[in-house]
Amino acid sequence: MPGPLPPALHAIDLDSIDGTVSIWLGPVGGPPVFTRDAEVTHYAASTMKVAVLVALHRAAERGDLALDDEIVVDNEFVSVLPGAGPFSIDPTDDNDEQVTGRMGETATLGWLGERMIVRSSNLATNLLIGVLGTDAVNAVWRDVGARHSRTDRGIEDVRARETGVTNLVTAADLAALLSAIADGTAASPASCAAILGILEAQEYREDIPAGLPPGTRVACKNGWVPNIRHGAAVIYPVHSPAYILVVCTTTTLEESAGADLVARIAAATFPE
Template identity: 60%
Template structure:
């Protein structure tokens, strides 16, 4: 059986590999260490996206209003000074080119996802607040994931305030988004969920989950990486089968990409792509 073979293969991988695969709205067909916590890296940006769209639907902000682009943020650590992002630890020069000017929150949200901009993420967190991100996780049914601080908030990190995810929680968040685009759900209106999925469909970092799929396959996804960490979380839309959620979280020495956060294809990417390809080959056999 494919799932037993996958488990046996992953048992030999150094570190911790968690996974979750299943149809939307159904129990997982395969789950491996689904509740194990991993450092979130950039996968937490999916929850920030939900918090932003929820705030817009509640009338607390307008996604198209000009927003100051400033590199200065409140720390989540009580009494700590404000912190800044390092331009060398980002993946999107387009947002940095706007520093000192303005940009719409909608555009910043797109850059946060499709190019994984850290600067855009912290600007959005500054507008919605960390409690709103926690609410997004809770409404999705997440049980263990925490977004406790902004990116590069080292004062908070040093006091054990951190960003954590599990494979099961990421699957819950993305599944609710996908289901919410079809009918009213807890995260946002169907139109809001569809708009967020469109952003996730436009993801430009495609070296892990997407690399294991045939060219042209639609996948709404977010990944995250730093040295020692590589995650991929998405909803795949085959043309010949119902959509399915797939999440793979790895804390492993195979994730040996560059320390500065640049996009790097490494053995962890190839591992996730291989899992994605195996799940794709069994897409007709996933249980409802």
């Protein structure tokens, strides 16, 4: 069973926050040493991109595609809602000018997978979901033991979203996914090692990494939209075993305050 509240977390009054703060903390492979609302679903934001990356590497392992296969960088996608017609994202709102700058040109699937994580490119994500399909991504969730998480549509598939088709995660499910990557079972050991390397190259570091001592090795993915800030990480302290920390927040906090909250939780759970 999960243990008591880590002592340093007592300084953070989580109960006073308007909304839901979910936490899963524990060793790679579990069981958790502390949880808080870890089975509560949250809108996934960009954390679901980790499952897309695993699905991509699995497809390459099966021989369904190769990571150096090239596709055209287009911004028109087929909605998962039958008859809804095509949709696109706002390229000025994407996080990665390297991807949007290749519009009309080609890019490799492997490169798109990297940009989807290190710069959280929504365009790269939709391109890969278009190649893989949501069923392949949801198979990743099922195989790692996720109970509630689903990736059922691309980003900004507004017509599907309006009918309730969405992408969900829980802190516990993200922990299961990261544990399976860290222990080399989410895909082949070689693929998992490559995925960890991509997660370590994540450039958005305002939440969990910001709460860790400088230079701490961390493989992470975060996600944010208004009033939502999530961080999911494999953390490698120098003098302690690696562990998993996932924080999912759906609150009334603004973006910077949400990121700061996740960073403070990370700092409070880091072993001394």
